[in-house]
Amino acid sequence: MENTSSHVIAVDGLAATGKGTLARRLADHLDFAYLDTGLLYRAVGIGVLRAGGDPSDPVAAAKAAQALNPDVLVNLAQDPDLRTEVGGDAASKVGAVPEVRQALLKFQQDFAAHPPLGKKGAVLDGRDIGTVIAPHAKVKIYVEASPQVRANRRFLELRVRGENVTEASVLAELQARDARDTQRATVPTKPADDAVILDTSDMNADEAFEAALGIVEGKIKH
Ligand code: C5P
Numbered sequence: 001m002e003n004t005s006s007h008v009i010a011v012d013g014l015a016a017t018g019k020g021t022l023a024r025r026l027a028d029h030l031d032f033a034y035l036d037t038g039l040l041y042r043a044v045g046i047g048v049l050r051a052g053g054d055p056s057d058p059v060a061a062a063k064a065a066q067a068l069n070p071d072v073l074v075n076l077a078q079d080p081d082l083r084t085e086v087g088g089d090a091a092s093k094v095g096a097v098p099e100v101r102q103a104l105l106k107f108q109q110d111f112a113a114h115p116p117l118g119k120k121g122a123v124l125d126g127r128d129i130g131t132v133i134a135p136h137a138k139v140k141i142y143v144e145a146s147p148q149v150r151a152n153r154r155f156l157e158l159r160v161r162g163e164n165v166t167e168a169s170v171l172a173e174l175q176a177r178d179a180r181d182t183q184r185a186t187v188p189t190k191p192a193d194d195a196v197i198l199d200t201s202d203m204n205a206d207e208a209f210e211a212a213l214g215i216v217e218g219k220i221k222h
Helices: 018-031 038-050 056-069 083-096 098-112 129-133 145-161 167-183 207-220
Strands: 007-013 033-038 119-128 139-144 196-199
Touching: 007 018, 007 129, 018 033, 018 056, 018 119, 018 139, 018 207, 038 056, 038 083, 038 098, 038 139, 038 145, 038 207, 083 167, 098 119, 098 129, 119 129, 129 139, 139 207, 196 207
Parallel strands: 007 119, 007 139, 033 119, 139 196
Antiparallel strands: none
16 A cells, blocks of 8 residues: 655656666655666566576566565675566566566565655666556656667666667667567556656756656755
């Protein structure tokens, strides 16, 4: 259940739209807690791979999700394997499994309702924050950018990390992931009816942040 005393900001959008950077900056600026919910799905996907399974196998995916406990979930940011393309691909496969989404629901809703360290609010980024996890969030931002812009941003990021990819392969992988994320039967990615759409195709990170902050300040009074 959501506790209305916590300010919740939902930042949703497809892969590589810049929503993670944006959400983290909003949380820092507002002194709110921040949760990257993609990491939860990545942990499940990588968990299946590490056990020698196939992330598209619903039974293996559900088992890996049910094996994650809150102590593990709070430390996910430390695991470098999760942020790889392999991690993202596995995440989007397990994210289509209803039992996986159900197993991760309570952790996310508790985080939103009772942000850690006594913070007075929480910023969560993902695909279904505004629609499923926190439907009563005061602020919902759905971040968009064109596939070419997103592929270019992700390519530059991966190259810095030393991953061996081309821009064309990144675009193809993004489009496959978009198709899975928007067309799956369970919680397809889409903006909540009351979300504000923020198209960052022609914005740099600072401009996107300023635009998002403007949306937040219009909705939350401190
Ligand atoms: O945001 P990120 O790229 O880390 O997400 C990885 C994958 O996890 C997404 O492609 C999506 O399929 C899944 N996901 C989800 N719901 C969320 C967050 C991520 O289904 N709230």
